[in-house]
Amino acid sequence: MSKEETTPGGLLSKVVRFVKNPTVNWTELDSIQDDRESQYSKQMLKEMIERKRRNDFVRRREFDQLRKLRQREVLQGQRVEDAAGRPSFFQSSMASPDERAVTLKKIDEIEAQMSQQWWKSKQGAEAPTQPGAMPVAADAAASSDSAHARAYAPTAPGSLPAPLENKAGVQPLFADDSMAIGRFGGTDAQMLAGAGPGEASFSLAAATAVTPAPASEPEEFVHEPDLEEAAIRFANGDHAGAESGLLDVLAQHQQDAPDDQLEIWMTLFDLYRATGQHDRFDTLAIDFAAQYSRSAPLWFSMPEQLGMAPPAAAAAAGTAAAAPAGAVRRDFSWNAPPTLAVSSVAALQASLARAASPWTLSWARLGAIDDAAVPLLADQFTQWAERDVQLVFSGVEKLNALLDAKTQSGDRATSPEWWRLRMAALRLMGKPDEFELVALDYCVTYEVSPPSWASPRCGYSDNEGVSSGSAPLAADSDFMASDLGELSAPAPLEAGPVAQLSGYIDGDATPLLEPFQAFLRPGVPLTIACDKLIRVDFAAAGSVLNWAAEQQGHGHVIQFQNLQRLVAIFFNVIGINEHAWVVPRKN
DSSP states (O other): OHHHHHSTTOHHHHHHHHHHOTTSOGGGTHHHHHHHHHHHHHHHHHHHHHHHHHHHHHHHHHHHHHHHHHHHHHHHHHHHHHHHTOSSHHHHHTSSHHHHHHHHHHHHHHHHHHHHHHHHHHHTTSOOOSTTOOOOHHHHHHHHHHHHHHHTSOOOOOOSHHHHHHOGGGGGGGTTOTTGGGOSSHHHHHHTTSSGGGGGGGOHHHHHSOOOOSSOOOOOOOOOGGGHHHHHHHHTTOHHHHHHHHHHHHHHTTTSOHHHHHHHHHHHHHHHHHHTOHHHHHHHHHHHHHHHSSOOOOOOOHHHHTTOOOHHHHHHHOOSSHHHHHHHHHTOEEEOOSEEOHHHHHHHHHHHHTOOSOEEEEOTTOOEEOGGGHHHHHHHHHHHHTSOOEEEEESHHHHHHHHHHHOOTTOTTSOHHHHHHHHHHHHHTTOHHHHHHHHHHHHHHHSSOOOOOOOOOSEEEETTSOBOSSSOOOTTSOGGGOSSOOTTSSOGGGGOOEEEEEEEEOSOOHHHHGGGGGGOBTTBOEEEEEEEEEEEOHHHHHHHHHHHHHHHHTTOOEEEEEEOHHHHHHHHHHTGGGTSEEEEOOO
């Protein structure tokens, strides 16, 4: 009897609610409890957002203080060296070793304690799964006390030759070399000092703790806090409210530096792409070009890529003939002839001009390419690599075998256009390591400088398992600063399995995430391609959060790659970035 009285739908409980609320209609009594619960959940969400803002602000301020302290110590060391008139690099490193060693140890211990406290608050007592994590909570207190005591102990002299051979801190000394780190040209070499693996040379903690990692970690995504409200509105399906909020934020930051406003502009571009608003995108592109004196990002409609017409286009069409035409463009497929001639390349270009990506190209029947068609095909590959399109190659082993046979090292009888075609194909496929080897053979064969590597903007996949569209490289960065993994690996095919999320995800997302269990492999990050993921609501984001936390507890590393920025910001608000890598798109 007690159970029946306490159930929300019982008659007695309903009579009690009616007595407590005599002004409420009898049929509306059941909705009172639901309204209270929704209010409580909204309040909890607001508190979580505010708490996360405070934590991010404190963490940024503390790390800024650490950076300033390091820079001050470096500048002081340089002044001492200049005043002493040091004769050599090794002699300057021996100047006042006690003070510098103690200072560096203190900095490392402070940074380790901060990282440990932040990591424990996010993960609890579970073992960390991210590369380079701090120790578990059981040993943290003892190690902290002992390290604190060692920081004030007398410094013992150490030997210099051994660490100087292996530490990454020596690498920036060669940043101005024209042939630094296997690159061609001084400009590319100088870029290495600010990004990628060379960045470890400026991190004292990373230099002292040598932890072999199979892949480099992506850059942590830190969003503008003022964009969170627009991301939440977009997740609720309020596209107009999200657009209005972004425009208001852009107006509020109008007096900021242009670089500080760039994230707001790119988020607004992503909103128009996700909703298929081409006219508004073009209007914003004109304002962007006037503001930054450069061209705006390329337009593409995410609903059209998935075969879904945007709401405005669907209302304006009114005819059934437009849908089949769009379907034909999306399902474009082309088969290479046995001998690829100039006319074949021209026909391919004409067909692609009337078709929308993704484009499927089969090279299974390819046996030869006319010499006159080689430069045309190389130009076409270069154009594809510089555009935001999706390419799917099948039978790519035939194309690679033909290009390899035509580009033998030391054979000057072959036209240089074949080398250009092969390097353009490797760039399109997102293979920087193989590109560098071919470029070196080209340099040896013709004794001229080869073209430098440039990261492709297109998405690419083939039947050999290579995929570059799910985790694209930054368009303006050197390939050594890639987020895909360790470039010194013997083969780029070992970058890890690739899964995909796309479209609109509403409600429970567990059925979409369960198939990814088959992609999980020990020690290899699971990359989930989200370049076609338009929107994720609150319920779906909660299930993604639970799934990511579960996989982190099992020791797996999850990377959500190429997210449109509103979804990436929403993932940060929900807290998914605490259990997985959240990487927004670069274009």
